[in-house]
Amino acid sequence: MVMFGISFATRGIYGGVEWIFSWNNYIRLADPLYGNIYLRSFLFAGLTTLMCLVLGFPLAYAIARAPQRWQPLLFILVLIPFWTNFLVRTYAWFFILRADGLINSMFMGMGVISEPLEILYTDLAVFIGLVYGYLPFMVVPLVIVIERIPRTLEEAAKDLYATAWSTVWRVILPLSKPGIIGGCVLVFIPTLGAFITPYLLGGGRSMLLGTLIQQEFLVIRDWPFGAAISFVLMGMVLLALLVTRKHAEMVGPS
């Protein structure tokens, strides 16, 4: 509530908040510069979510259908990254992505490339970092949903001439819909506002909503404008949630 109030206030000369009501902060957001950042953020979040789904679905399926005694172990392997600090995990990517990092030395050693690829401090690095960081949020709800799909349904599909691919496409995927929607929401929302990953792996060159808000609050110390950006973001997230809710309700009668 305080933040909502602040978003209508004006920035003081030294970064304080002066309680003069104005729409200025919201009007400033109409600037194409910021619109662009919103668009970029949505694109990033959307691509990250999609990639998490593409990677997470087979992984979740494999875990859900693994022999009972293997399941806890596999689950732990997915969740292990959560035991380490998010910062540490993100810094770990430095060693993999940087000019003399794992990927570059491997490819150069194999003679695939002669010059080190510039991955660190690019959008690609941010993308990789985000997918890595939020993959478990996709996998866990999917495993839970897929586990509850009776195996006999797959056998029935097989018995009715379905190939493995069409069994997944026609039976498993539609029945995983609640998990897919849940996982997508869990990945999409935090990536939309993520700032550590873009800040560290993007090296400040990759401006996203999260980094923008952080800058406004901590660097430029324009709290009112930062608050305004946050509220527009929040409104969009709520809107997106409502849309998915509506969509989730359309999945057959439960």
Next chain:
Amino acid sequence: MEEFAVGLRKVVKFHGDTIAVDDVSLDMTKGEFFSILGPSGSGKTTTLRLIAGLDRPDQGEIFIQGRSMNHVPPHQRPVNMVFQNYALFPHMTVYHNVAFGLQMRGHSVTEIKSQVGETLELVKLHEKPHRYPTQLSGGEQQRVALARALVNRPAILLLDEPLGALDQQLRQEMQVELKEIQARVQSTFVCVTHHQEEALMLSDRVAVMDRGQILQVGTPQEIYESPVSTFVAHFIGLSNSVVGRISNYDGTMCTVMTPYRFSIQATTPKDHSSAEEVTVIVRPERVHLSPGPKHDGYDNSLPALINKVSFNGGEMFYKLDLQDGLVWTARVPMALRPSHRFQVGQHVYVQWHADHGLVLTH
């Protein structure tokens, strides 16, 4: 091999360390209704899954229409299965559930439409094609499962406990209907059940299975009237039994000495050595109750006390205390004269003909 719809040759299947199917050989004739009957864990469902191709045998060979199936995946077998609990696709309507198999084989839309319509009519569900499985009753779901398999016109239809989830009345209605449907489509039906009455009612032939082995194969009458073992006798219908030793055997008739204070006369086609341990089985409907010891031509007559009387509509069931904890049951049709009805606590005589006593050695 040609004349058989399905043939199993020395099939063995392990589940981990335990043997689920133990050296099973079976032949199912084209167009017959064949049931595999056994208690849970007897390996009957595994046998069905082996025929469907959902499991692979560890040893032995399975033939369908004369072709070895050992390297044929399930979707290439002329076989469809009605799963236990139906395994209907919950996100699809009745129509799409039934159409699934045809769609997967790439039939044209018009062809699918006409065949699905036809099959839904066969199972009397043509008025509900747009319902989802959860909107249907248990009996209706059962019909969808049946239609979903039958629409593919399989040479062999496999049914895993098809009526197991239905209540008694629905079960009896569906038994009749299943028979009618089988007569219409003329496929071979292979049904797995633990319900003996169902197996007897539906089947042309029954295989009784226990602990992975086939104990007996035969028509329902054969299995009911001449079971090969006490297990089969007890599993198929109610039966009264008493153990004893052969004391006198003259080629057809034998006397069996029991540990109780009586002996029994029974006919037996098999050769028995003296003092051989046997079990004598008498079906409850073969038992005649008499108020007095008069024999009336019965070879056996034992005194008993009526312990309990129950009534199921068409028959009276009498629970009888013979001696020292030996309890038998008599099943008397209501059509008999009222003089054949007895009360709890009444002393009666249990009588039966020698050829109604089955002498079993194991």
